[in-house]
Amino acid sequence: MIKIWGRSSSVNVQKVLWAVRELALPHTTEQVGGAFGGLDTPEYGAMNPNRKVPVIDDGGLILWESNAIVRYLAARYSEGALWPTDVAQRALADQWMDWTATEWQLAIVPAFRGLIRTPEDQRDLAAIEASTRQGNALALILENALQKHEYIAGSQFSMADIVLGCVAHRWLSMPIERPATPTMSAWYRRLMMRPATQGVLVLPLS
Numbered sequence: 001m002i003k004i005w006g007r008s009s010s011v012n013v014q015k016v017l018w019a020v021r022e023l024a025l026p027h028t029t030e031q032v033g034g035a036f037g038g039l040d041t042p043e044y045g046a047m048n049p050n051r052k053v054p055v056i057d058d059g060g061l062i063l064w065e066s067n068a069i070v071r072y073l074a075a076r077y078s079e080g081a082l083w084p085t086d087v088a089q090r091a092l093a094d095q096w097m098d099w100t101a102t103e104w105q106l107a108i109v110p111a112f113r114g115l116i117r118t119p120e121d122q123r124d125l126a127a128i129e130a131s132t133r134q135g136n137a138l139a140l141i142l143e144n145a146l147q148k149h150e151y152i153a154g155s156q157f158s159m160a161d162i163v164l165g166c167v168a169h170r171w172l173s174m175p176i177e178r179p180a181t182p183t184m185s186a187w188y189r190r191l192m193m194r195p196a197t198q199g200v201l202v203l204p205l206s
């Protein structure tokens, strides 16, 4: 039984929840972080010294960093499916996972926090606008990439689609002006039809 710590409104926790559901892995969840608190206890700090979510415990293996967790679950429980066995294919999945974490997800944080988690009269409009512009430019890179194959790392759904799909859910659901991304939107709709996303990628954003 895998235990997952993290509030389900966190995009990083959503990646892990989707992965365990996709693989039908027995799991329990504990809502911590944000308004739930619970990250400042000595016990939590011993599991994750960064005091962030998500964290998992799989048979005594304590792991943090959402993309590392998704990679671990895919490698351990889904070789040849979520975890591409072909090295080149896997490198492409890795590339998009890293791009998501270090580029797109990061770029849209100020817009997300400003528009979804900050009262209107306290918003930094310039930061929201800059973040939206940057997020939109990066979304066009994804739009272009998805025109080449059905899923981000090739013709097969992989761990990279989970990580990228969680961030796409945010970007496509935020109240912002967006460029047209018909291919990405079609890919996102395909992902949202997967039963494992139900109850994980929810609206409204919070």
Ligand SMILES: N[C@@H](CCC(=O)N[C@@H](CS)C(=O)NCC(=O)O)C(=O)O
Binding pocket: 007, 010, 011, 012, 013, 032, 033, 034, 035, 039, 051, 052, 053, 054, 064, 065, 066, 067
């Ligand atoms: N790089 C880390 C980032 C983790 C992170 O920043 N988590 C946020 C939520 S998305 C967090 O724990 N914030 C503090 C809180 O929720 O109280 C990962 O991908 O797991």
